[in-house]
Amino acid sequence: MGPPTQSPFRALASPHDIRVLHLDAGRPSEPLKGWLEYTRLDNPPHYEALSYEWGSGVKTRSIALQDGSVLPITESLHDALLDLRQDAPVGEPRTVWADAICINQQNIEELQDQVSIMASIYGKAAQVVTYIGPERNNSTLAIAFARELQRHVGTWGDGSLAGENPDLGLTHPTLPPLSDCRWVALKALILRTWASRCWCAHEFLLNRRLVLMCGTTKIPDWYLISDIVQRVFNRSLPASLLPAAEEDPHSLRECLTSLNGLRSLILGWRYCKLTLHELLRRSHPFQATDPRDKVYSVLGLADDRQRLELAVDYTCTAERLYIITAAKIVQAKPTAEILYSCLHAKSLTLPSWVPDWSNWHFGSYGTTLSRGYNACGSTVDEVSVDGTRLRVAGCLVDEIVHVGEPIGPHYISLDRGVSQRKAWLLKEYVEISRQLAREPFPGDEVVVDTFWRTLIGNTTLYEETAGQDYQALYNALLEYDGEGSPAETTASAREFCDAVRRRSRYRRLAVTRMGYVGAVPVTAERDDRVCMLQGRSLLFAVRPHGPGFTYLGHAYIHGLMNGEVLQAEWYRKQTITLE
Incomplete structure (x- = not known):
């Protein structure tokens, strides 16, 4: 057995300090190397914020840092750093912020502080790189095909939701036959699960300068994949392009369209501020390994965060957090609107009126649309919270x-x-x-x-x-x-x-x-x-x-x-x- 691995972390001087990684240049076959810089978030060096899917969480890879320390990392982060390194100018380091490297995950107090300022970390980055995984399943071919479809399918369908069923849909007469291998490649690209993860979604929304990368290939338009999904929903593209329900347990179809809508709202030309309740409702389809992150991942974006007085606290159970969050939402705006987020089945043990934001069932959002109804007449909400x-x-x-x-x-x-x-x-x-x-x-x-x-x-x-x-x-x-x-x-x-x-x-x-x-x-x-x-x-x-x-x-x-x-x-x- 070798000597114990030296920890690469020393304490941050204040809750608003961060670490950034200077990733050394190297050939694809060479191990990852770099060094950490400690800096103030209000005056950081030029850095890029990395958004990626954690994957299984098993740390089978590593990166060598300063003073001989070695930090174990996941396969997914290893892939992302390798491809980022290849995309950098020859011989030059690339300065990035990646949560699993720049936050001491073993220090609960530091983790809570860093999660609390996540919106600022991503917002102040020179750009956000959303890495959706390495090159595989002809993904480069799929990206080129998606761009071609986006250019040539100019007419939208009749607005019906054919995409909910892979056996339904219309094929545009000028499209290549469904036997073309590019359809298979594009479907595999849509099925990448990065879009279903709540932190990936949160990071996708925080910076106007966003680049999607698949392997070393940059996707030119951040909305490209979600646009393809929406065109299937509107019958401009074959519905067989979208996965069937059994192929899509993560509701990727809804996640991709939700990402498009949320980013357009939050960073569109008419900047829209959303309450925590609105963010939770719109991000309900996204998933998290830790159910508490369904709240914490959007808390920094909420316009009413200060008024709700919710803090990141990983000592609180998910059930307790959801009850407190629901109660504070109702107390801040006394309506029964929160009931629309309660689905027909829950994973957590909660009062029946408290939404379980940790689970989702495809198509639930559409069932709550109520513009055509007025069952309550001209009455107004009279709502209060009494304990649970x-x-x-x-x-x-x-x-x-x-x-x-x-x-x-x-x-x-x-x-x-x-x-x-x-x-x-x-x-x-x-x-x-x-x-x-x-x-x-x-x-x-x-x-x-x-x-x-x-x-x-x-x-x-x-x-x-x-x-x-x-x-x-x-x-x-x-x-x-x-x-x-x-x-x-x-x-x-x-x-x-x-x-x-x-x-x-x-x-x-x-x-x-x-x-x-x-x-x-x-x-x-x-x-x-x-x-x-x-x-x-x-x-x-x-x-x-x-x-x-x-x-x-x-x-x-x-x-x-x-x-x-x-x-x-x-x-x-x-x-x-x-x-």
């Missing part, structure tokens, strides 16, 4: 007496399970008709209209009330009979499936005791309640729990989405306590 309870003014509307099967699995693919989908539709329609025969729907609409409107939340892609043209789309779905169906029928059936997925992928059909038909959270059961909360455009499902309720999620109840609750003779304002 959320008290909200509202009204208990009705009791659920019937729930159907989960809707989402029947709309994963248009071409798979056509007969099964039709059988499911018929079964659900018959059961709802049977329920309404006993408890008539309080309205004069025919049951079939109530049925298809509820499936799509009675709204279009643009959040407008669906017209009778959508019944034609529903009828086309019933007529669709696989690959032999006419093109017009196929297109119409696809459009209706898209509408169902957007609104109801995590819902199930339900009937209430007063005969209302709705789409409720997939976790809802018979005997659960539907409620209206003041100031909120949607309705919600809750479950009785002692003196209060467990929050289940937002719901659509046909006939009660435009203030009708307030006009009903049974309306009674009350305080609803969510446990």
Whole structure:
């Protein structure tokens, strides 16, 4: 056994000091070498901030530093430094800031201080280099192909979300055939997981001077990959370019589009300041090895950070941090808007009204859009936090007496399970008709209209009330009979499936005791309640729990989405306590 490795770190003089790495030049086969400089963040040398994916965290590589010290590093950081070194002018060192080298990760106090000033570290860098991994799977060819597609695909599609399903989509007549190997290379580039990591996302947003590198190849436009994804969503490119759900457990499709939107908002020509709640909502799809980093990675960007008085504290558990964060958000702006970030399943043990920002389910954001609804009428939020309870003014509307099967699995693919989908539709329609025969729907609409409107939340892609043209789309779905169906029928059936997925992928059909038909959270059961909360455009499902309720999620109840609750003779304002 050799002598113990000397630590390369000496203490930082103040919480606003940083270290930068001067990376020595070298040939690709030579070991990494460099030296650390200690400097003030308010007057640093010219440096670049490196953003990269940590990967497994296992440190199988190393870099030799001054005084003979050796620092173990991960394979991913080793790859990044090797390629950065090759990109530097011949014989010259490259000065970079890389968290795993420039922060003493074993010193918890220093780690917290450095994470607290991360926004300044990246913001003051000469540029941010986002390294998305080494050259592999023909990535250089994929980058060139993406640029070619960006130049030549000038027309955008009809705005429907074909990209949610790899079996759907249109192919532009001038595009190369899908057998072209460049499509495979580009799909592999999209599947690189750097975009799903919350710290990579945070660092992507902090500096106007941003360079993406794949191997030693620079990607000329920071938005190139996300732009390709968006063009698939809008049917300008084949939907098979995007991964299927089983290939994309990290929701890379949503992460890439979220990165584009966030960077455009934060650093666009109209500089936008976002609250912590807004940042958490928009960055919900991103992932972190440490769930606390879902909050800490965006805290430095939050316009209300000082008002919330949240500090980076790695001695706090993730559960405690999420509860404190949610409470402070509600206290700073007393609304029930935070409920929209609560998904149908949680990984952490939390009060039902506290979002679990550590997990994500694809497509969840689209289900919460509410511009086309006004279930609360002209009421305003009345909300307060009492310990771990959320008290909200509202009204208990009705009791659920019937729930159907989960809707989402029947709309994963248009071409798979056509007969099964039709059988499911018929079964659900018959059961709802049977329920309404006993408890008539309080309205004069025919049951079939109530049925298809509820499936799509009675709204279009643009959040407008669906017209009778959508019944034609529903009828086309019933007529669709696989690959032999006419093109017009196929297109119409696809459009209706898209509408169902957007609104109801995590819902199930339900009937209430007063005969209302709705789409409720997939976790809802018979005997659960539907409620209206003041100031909120949607309705919600809750479950009785002692003196209060467990929050289940937002719901659509046909006939009660435009203030009708307030006009009903049974309306009674009350305080609803969510446990």
